[in-house]
Each structure stands twice: as structure tokens, then as C-alpha cells.
Amino acid sequence: MAGAFVLIVAGFGSAVIGGATDTGALRADKYQTISQNYVGPDISSAASEVDVSRSFDRSVVEKQAKAQAQQVLVAQADLAKKVDAKAAEVKANQWVLPVTGYQITATFGQRSGLWATVHTGLDFAGPSGSTIVSVAAGTVKSAGYEGAYGNRTVVTLLDGTDIWYCHQSRIAVKPGDKVDPGQVIGYTGSTGNVTGPHLHLEVHPGGGPAVDPKPALIQHGVTP
Numbered sequence: 309m310a311g312a313f314v315l316i317v318a319g320f321g322s323a324v325i326g327g328a329t330d331t332g333a334l335r336a337d338k339y340q341t342i343s344q345n346y347v348g349p350d351i352s353s354a355a356s357e358v359d360v361s362r363s364f365d366r367s368v369v370e371k372q373a374k375a376q377a378q379q380v381l382v383a384q385a386d387l388a389k390k391v392d393a394k395a396a397e398v399k400a401n402q403w404v405l406p407v408t409g410y411q412i413t414a415t416f417g418q419r420s421g422l423w424a425t426v427h428t429g430l431d432f433a434g435p436s437g438s439t440i441v442s443v444a445a446g447t448v449k450s451a452g453y454e455g456a457y458g459n460r461t462v463v464t465l466l467d468g469t470d471i472w473y474c475h476q477s478r479i480a481v482k483p484g485d486k487v488d489p490g491q492v493i494g495y496t497g498s499t500g501n502v503t504g505p506h507l508h509l510e511v512h513p514g515g516g517p518a519v520d521p522k523p524a525l526i527q528h529g530v531t532p
């Protein structure tokens with residue numbers, strides 16, 4: 309095969325070098341030379357030996373074709389089911405950003421004289437009175453004034469994660485309320501220990517210790 313390859317390359321090479329002066333007859337002659345020197349399997353005779361209609365029982369072919377068509381239908385239905393399940397899963401996991409028109413002014417784990425230890429949430433600074441929406445579906449666990457956190461609402465999501473919305477000027481829900489993703493639950497403000505109006509958001513999986521809200525938001529399809 310290597311010999312045949314070299315021969316083809318050489319043929320093309322000379323055709324290119326020949327350029328405009330190369331005649332059709334000359335090119336045909338070169339291809340003739342290549343085919344005469346071809347050392348691979350004899351394609352022309354191999355093709356005639358593979359005749360499905362003669363070597364196979366037609367009923368077997370038909371039966372297998374029917375079975376294959378059925379397999380395709382089942383696979384497609386299965387795939388459609390998987391796509392639906394995936395879409396439902398994505399929808400169930402999709403969060404909504406809690407505020408709009410904000411700037412991130414403090415991130416999780418930062419140290420400052422403002423906080424007793426480290427910053428345990430993500431700060432979305434913006435004009436006081438901006439609407440705060442629930443990031444996902446859940447139930448209001450608590451809503452009221454909570455010291456340094458100011459007016460705080462805790463919403464327990466369907467997966468058990470608690471979301472804290474702090475420093476609100478006004479709370480618009482009460483404990484036990486069911487909330488939908490994007491539903492207004494309150495308004496931004498500067499109640500509690502703050503230097504300016506912002507939403508301090510905390511994420512507590514299973515109601516346990518706070519985790520970094522940023523990757524939690526990103527994991528649920530939104531980038532703060």
C-alpha cells in the first residue's frame with residue numbers, strides 16, 4: 309500500500325508541476341499508470357460476491373429489520389423519557405437571582421470588623437426598597453427581626469436547604485407561607501448591622517452551617 313500511495317503522490321505532483329500545459333490526455337495516461345500499479349485488494353470482483361438478496365433468506369432479513377425498527381422505537385421512547393426527566397430535574401434545580409440591579413460588595417469568608425467572625429453570606433448592594441424574590445420554591449420557616457441580621461426571612465427549599473434573606477426594609481411573607489421561585493418575599497434595606505442598603509444572602513444546606521452562596525447559585529444555574 310505504501311508503494312501505491314507514493315505513486316499517487318508522485319502522479320499529483322507532476323500534474324501540478326505540469327500546470328496549464330498539461331493536457332487531458334496526459335493526465336488520463338497518469339491515472340492509467342496508477343491503476344495499473346495498484347496493489348490493494350481487487351475491488352471490482354469483491355463487490356459482485358456480496359449480494360444480500362442471494363446469500364440471505366429474505367424472511368430472515370425482514371424479521372430482523374422489523375425487530376430493529378421496534379428497537380429504534382423503544383430506544384427513541386426511552387430517550388424521550390430521559391430527556392423529559394432531565395428537563396424536569398433541571399427545572400427543579402434551577403434557581404432565580406434574589407435581586408436585580410445590584411453589585412456584589414462582600415463575599416463568603418471575608419474578614420472585617422463588621423462581622424463577629426467571618427462573613428457567612430453574599431452581599432447584594434443596591435437601592436433600598438428593591439424587591440427580593442425567593443430563589444426557589446419553598447416554605448417560609450421564619451420571618452422577623454434578628455439582631456445583627458435585621459429583618460430576616462428564612463425560606464426552607466424543597467431539598468431542605470434554608471435560604472436567609474437579611475437586612476430587609478420590609479418583609480412581605482409570614483411563617484408557613486408557600487413561595488414560588490421568583491415570588492416577592494420582601495424589600496432590601498439596611499436593618500441590623502450594616503453600612504448601607506443590601507441583601508445579605510445565606511445558604512444553609514439541611515438547615516446546618518452556612519456554605520458559600522456563590523457556587524450554590526452557580527450550581528443552580530445562576531451567576532451572581
Ligand SMILES: [Zn+2]
Binds near residue numbers: 427430509
Ligand atoms: Zn453580608
